[in-house]
Amino acid sequence: MKNTIGNSLTVTLFGESHGKAIGAVLDGMPSGIKVDEEYIASQLTRRRPKDALSTPRQEKDEFSILSGVFEGRTTGTPICITIPNADTHSSDYGEMQYKMRPSHADYTANCRYNGFQDYRGGGHFSGRITAALVAAGALVLPALNKKGICINTNILSVAGETAEEKRNEKILAAKSEGDSVGGVLETLITGVPAGVGEPWFDTVEGMLSHAIFSIPAVKGIEFGLGFNFADKKGSEANDQMYADGDSVKCYTNNNGGVMGGITNGMPIVFRTVIKPTPTISKEQKTVDISTMQNTTISARGRHDPCIVHRASVVVESVTALVIADMLSAKYGTDWLAK
């Protein structure tokens, strides 16, 4: 499968940046769950570019639920949400049909789709498609919250800076130079009971990373201490345990809530690195694939100098979809509505 993920609860993505609409089909939601359109809108707003830190492209993200919701509640059948594309400046992209933006998907899309891809605005590879993931996640998050499961993604750093003010300075500086910066996000999931996940393949880490890596610009993921485990001794790194009434807890959470691929009841913690936005206006060397000549490119179009802050709600949404899928598989398809 390609643009579908999940076993018990599945999401199918579709759409291109400058096509009629983007959207998602969320299948496997149990019936009877309240659908809060204002919450969906507010999540989409969190993802939307705002102020000087982002692209000037302004989409209203006026989503439409085509199916699967009746009288304000899920029916249990597939929920198709579409978000029309409105504020498209396709003419900005004429040059880019053949001039491949370095580190963007332009060239790989061309290889994968033999030149037939909709190249305008990144097409199906555009970060814009993540709006559909956010909308799908917004159907699931309130139901998870009612189950006591909370998901939060915070910015750890941007361009090496951890303090918000400094981070924003870095973003604005990069913007003024026609450049871009990346950063690191940390996600915390609380309320997932111990015993969720599989020992092989469908580990918690494997399921989350499979989905998270489809968020554009993510290039790494680590759980708990992650790469910092490399320099630690077992005696330093192991999460020693104690009894807390009927349950077992850890003094530390170096494993980020997952051992042997399975949750241990501690908060699940992972970090994702977001690379600097590849589309920059600084001149770069590239190839015109229509002539196979070397050339340079200075990206036009409206672009983000940094997407770390916009990506946080996307990571939360994708995380919600994966966690809800794993729990629905374990506890049954109706569990989320109970």
Add this chain to the structure above:
Amino acid sequence: MKNTIGNSLTVTLFGESHGKAIGAVLDGMPSGIKVDEEYIASQLTRRRPKDALSTPRQEKDEFSILSGVFEGRTTGTPICITIPNADTHSSDYGEMQYKMRPSHADYTANCRYNGFQDYRGGGHFSGRITAALVAAGALVLPALNKKGICINTNILSVAGETAEEKRNEKILAAKSEGDSVGGVLETLITGVPAGVGEPWFDTVEGMLSHAIFSIPAVKGIEFGLGFNFADKKGSEANDQMYADGDSVKCYTNNNGGVMGGITNGMPIVFRTVIKPTPTISKEQKTVDISTMQNTTISARGRHDPCIVHRASVVVESVTALVIADMLSAKYGTDWLAK
């Protein structure tokens, strides 16, 4: 699904550390591929503990191919390989039935399987199960090589040390203290053509990480610059391109051969972090879950002070299975035999 991975080429794992046998079913291999039992044996040898750096447990790993191979070639039907367990010292584990080893899967297995798991030697969570992955990978690797695809996993560091001599000193020092160390592996895949992978969900990064995270002790994965992207500007991090005859190449490979989830023809590069082996003989705080009393544990049994070097062939094998699966899906089920 649980213990199966892959779409076109699938692997199903089974077995417990101290049960009759462990094994794997590899399904989707095309017919007519030569099966080199000596190569399989040599790969299993690479994984086996040897010398002072590893556990004294010595399994001969005398595998048996039960099906799917006829007259030295694959038949195209499922290949079941079993590896009997011989050198088991189950009595070493009596204490561990209820005393949970910190950072090991003991406690999560107990939560997941409600106390019915085979706790001896880590049961289904044992690193021993990776021998079956190595055997399955050894069926695939020579066929990939014939296609010009090579996979190599090297040790980048152990306990913070990069030079082999220093690394081994660190391991022996940890061993003498009843402690353990971790490290980082780097995998390089060459020969995969551009255009492999999907933009959403079944990205190269997502597919590989899904599988790689089931290797015990892996807690993080990063592609190309990985977490080092966080401090870079787009102009520094982007892989600028040039025409090389009919193909497009990059001056740098900061994206590790993958852009937009799809290969760009450059070598695929990723790193995995291996945490220090959780089972150590140093005393640690834990819980006896039969009484829910706090207690301490000093692991007996035969354990590895470091598994980084043993894990490298496992990472290669899993990588081979994932890459072969993706290529078989793209080019058809018989491609690997052509």
Add this chain to the structure above:
Amino acid sequence: MKNTIGNSLTVTLFGESHGKAIGAVLDGMPSGIKVDEEYIASQLTRRRPKDALSTPRQEKDEFSILSGVFEGRTTGTPICITIPNADTHSSDYGEMQYKMRPSHADYTANCRYNGFQDYRGGGHFSGRITAALVAAGALVLPALNKKGICINTNILSVAGETAEEKRNEKILAAKSEGDSVGGVLETLITGVPAGVGEPWFDTVEGMLSHAIFSIPAVKGIEFGLGFNFADKKGSEANDQMYADGDSVKCYTNNNGGVMGGITNGMPIVFRTVIKPTPTISKEQKTVDISTMQNTTISARGRHDPCIVHRASVVVESVTALVIADMLSAKYGTDWLAK
């Protein structure tokens, strides 16, 4: 999974009879295939009720392709087709919210979705949803034809009658009585090469039947002689073979082109039985589930006295999707565009 089928080429259905729109996402189509909107429209017309033999409900089926098509060709990314619902008489269905139509999905939908289903016009169970299957099939059928694969579904009988005139008489007679009739369809697939299918589970018969049974009112499927095998001897039923140049052919085709789950190069032949439309205006005993009282029902709303002729294009479409999926898995994802 629920509303998705296929491995290499997948279809996801969504929509309710009286909701905003129904639709399908077709994923896995290779890039570069011409999209013929007139052909799609003509296939939808074949499915649409016309004349006295069908329901008076007249939907224009003005479909919209939201994604995956650019400049008249497939891009290789998911194709979302939506068909808005226009001619809905929801008030016809008020009584039916609680009065379960015998043999319809009303009661089972209520059990499955706990009363939250969109009951209007059969909701997600409505035969109307098959319009989306027809649209998806219409994207695939011309590509299969170019590969020399043809799919035809013909009416074998309606209400026991084989001749068209008699069949139509039977339909009109049933209509005038407020009753309905069923029938049998036969599907012939030519041009599929020998060697397609799997010995276990993903047999040609298993893959086709899995999909075909989701067409409303299908209650049986048989391949080749089907149930007539029961009275035959092996010597009568076996398909004896002869050499025809480089290929092997059969004197008879009692196995309907499939042996051991795999195609033998002869035409694939199967028959499906379509039960009489359950919704009839004749009075029937049923239950009002809001009161759990016995009651009677005489269906209002606009219904088909027979759907056999409308179902034929649906069977063809679903068959096309399954065959294209199996061939795409075998020959690679780009095969259909080559």
Add this chain to the structure above:
Amino acid sequence: MKNTIGNSLTVTLFGESHGKAIGAVLDGMPSGIKVDEEYIASQLTRRRPKDALSTPRQEKDEFSILSGVFEGRTTGTPICITIPNADTHSSDYGEMQYKMRPSHADYTANCRYNGFQDYRGGGHFSGRITAALVAAGALVLPALNKKGICINTNILSVAGETAEEKRNEKILAAKSEGDSVGGVLETLITGVPAGVGEPWFDTVEGMLSHAIFSIPAVKGIEFGLGFNFADKKGSEANDQMYADGDSVKCYTNNNGGVMGGITNGMPIVFRTVIKPTPTISKEQKTVDISTMQNTTISARGRHDPCIVHRASVVVESVTALVIADMLSAKYGTDWLAK
């Protein structure tokens, strides 16, 4: 996927008729279920040929559980069962390497596997592989029974005869002529609650038929009235309903317990047709594919004049696996053990 079926509870088959062993991996069984090896043996005995009605090949079917069972109960991890092949007369099959048995999988296997298949005794296509399905089913059936779900498959007819004595006469007569006969089986499933199944694709009928068609020689399946619906009117065929306390029942069960793809609480009823065993000793026309010359074949080897009675336990076993899978998906992975 190929030799794996199921979503929540999966079965993977492997093995060839004359290889080392056949077997199955059953994954997704919850932990804590008692494993009754005597029951498994008794189910295998039901499948085994006995007396004059069957092949003289006598396999003891001494199965071995390699994994997933500890101290007499399931551990929750994959259960690998192997059954060694002992009584093989491979020399009987020398002629058959190139002479294709009409209506058998010999020719399609050769097309599918390019001549590399293990042709001895039908290889991976042999009915012998169904022993592994029976063993897997025998792990599931007692657990279903404890949940009040019973599955019975009875012989409806053999060679057109319904009475046992007549049926056996027909089989013996066919045997003496070197011929074979087929028949019809009927399966009844009681105890499945209303509301199981999906409206599209993963219908009860679709899921069962997908799996059932992999049983060798099955060529048709019908639910409830099945093909007899074709001549009925809606008013005759519809299952009218009445209230029975809190539940809704039907006066008739023409739909075989499934409406709209979903169970209605009535017994699930389906029939499968088993074609006459293709391997017969009567002379038949065929092709020698090594020379592409026309020739004749009179099968040697030990064959069944009829497999209808042996197939009944296979149908029951496969049905159990499908039903348990669907219920595990709906009610959660641990449901079967609760």
